[in-house]
Amino acid sequence: MPDIRLIVAGAGGRMGRTLVRAIGETPGLMLAGATEGEGSPLLGQDSGVLAGLPPNRVVVTSEVHPLALAADAILDFTVPAATVRLAALAAETRIAHIIGTTGMSAADDAIVAEAAKKTAIMKSGNMSLGVNLLAVMTQRVAQALGEEFDIEIVEMHHNKKIDAPSGTALLFGEAAAAGRKVDLATHSERGRDGHTGARKVGTIGFASLRGGNVAGEHSVIFAGADERIELTHKSTDRMIFARGALRAAQWAHGRPPGLYSMLDVLGLKD
Numbered sequence: 001m002p003d004i005r006l007i008v009a010g011a012g013g014r015m016g017r018t019l020v021r022a023i024g025e026t027p028g029l030m031l032a033g034a035t036e037g038e039g040s041p042l043l044g045q046d047s048g049v050l051a052g053l054p055p056n057r058v059v060v061t062s063e064v065h066p067l068a069l070a071a072d073a074i075l076d077f078t079v080p081a082a083t084v085r086l087a088a089l090a091a092e093t094r095i096a097h098i099i100g101t102t103g104m105s106a107a108d109d110a111i112v113a114e115a116a117k118k119t120a121i122m123k124s125g126n127m128s129l130g131v132n133l134l135a136v137m138t139q140r141v142a143q144a145l146g147e148e149f150d151i152e153i154v155e156m157h158h159n160k161k162i163d164a165p166s167g168t169a170l171l172f173g174e175a176a177a178a179g180r181k182v183d184l185a186t187h188s189e190r191g192r193d194g195h196t197g198a199r200k201v202g203t204i205g206f207a208s209l210r211g212g213n214v215a216g217e218h219s220v221i222f223a224g225a226d227e228r229i230e231l232t233h234k235s236t237d238r239m240i241f242a243r244g245a246l247r248a249a250q251w252a253h254g255r256p257p258g259l260y261s262m263l264d265v266l267g268l269k270d
Contacts, residue, residue, distance in 0.1 A: 004253050005032035006246075007067050007074040007095075009086055011060050012042035012050055014160075015077035015100065015238055020051035022242035029246060033067030034060045037082065068093040073249045077241075080104045084111045091115035096252040098245050099123040102167030116259035120252045124262040125167025127244025131218070132262045134233050135175040138220050141229065142179025147202045149224040151176050156209035156217045164208035165190065172220050173204050 006023055010016040011034035023031045034047035040062070048056030061067070068074065068089055073096035076086050083101040088111070090097035099112065102125055112121060126132070142151065153176075155169040165173070170184075177184035182202065189205045199205070216235040221228060235241075244262065251265045263269040 003028055003030035004073065004250060005030050005071045006249055007033035007035065007064070007071045008047070009035050009064070009074055009076045009082065010078040011047045012036050012040065012045075013077065015241065017051040018238045018242045019075050019077070019245060020047050020056075021053060022239060022246055024048070024051075024053060024056070026246055028250070031056060031058050032071040033064070034058050035064050035067070036060050036062060038062045064089060065093070068095055071095055072253055073098060075245050075249060076101055077245075080108045084108050087112045087115035087121065090121065091118035094119050096249060096255070097121045098248045098252065100125075100127055100167075100241065100245060102170075103163030113259055117257055119257050120255040120260065121258070122248045122252050122260045122262070122265060124244075124248075125169075125171040126216075127241045127248060127262060128233070128235065129244060129266065130233050130240075131168055131171070132266055132268060134218075134220070134231055135171055136263070136268050137231055138172050139175040139179040141220075141222060141231070142176040144179075145222055145224070145229075147180075149222045149229075150199060150203075150205070151180075152205040152207065152221040152223065154207045154209070154219045154221065156211070156214050158213045158215070159210050161210060164210075165206040166208065166216070166218070168216060168218050169206055169208070172218060173206065176204050176220065 008016050008019045023029050036042050042060050045060050046055045047058045047060050075098045076083055077100040153169050153172050155166045173184050187203050189203045215238055219230055219232040221230050248265045
């Protein structure tokens, strides 16, 4: 079997560099391209060197379309504006699109869903096996416990993260909402400040902490009268997300068009 050819979008970022390293360590995968946005000071640099590896002769470029014509999938942990453009490109060139971008709006998600009618797109707020197992557990616990248990989701990330709550926190929120059979958009509380009054029954609360170089810590708290259940996941290295993304790319290779999640990749979907 020939190697699966992968493009890393945002190859100069934290996750992009981690993905380049992970591809180099994984048999059966090949780095077919590395991209950054127009005007980036990293254009023209060797992606291997940027990732702390020996030179790999894959130069960072802003020209994605030629790369897509000779690739099997694109790995995308960038920003929403770039992700929607890459989704359209993936649909045009029929390559798989693995999306780990967070902070996307409903309009952004609609564009991605439309693109998924033409190619396989796997989108997840978190690619970690442990996180996705915890999301399944969150849904089950929320389903088992009534509204007398308040649900609070607390997350902490490094001080460079630009969106809040994190995509993983929202992943847990959606899981809890699914367990309760409610719409997260109308049942969430965020950014409490000042005189807020008593907590509303049945809502799902979010709290976001930022500091240092924390890769990601999340807790889902079910707080009832005289007892509390806490589900927690702590990440110590971004490599866990890179490995998940590569597993997703391998899984998506050759799949029919559709919008998939890590639960599909891991065989955890009900």
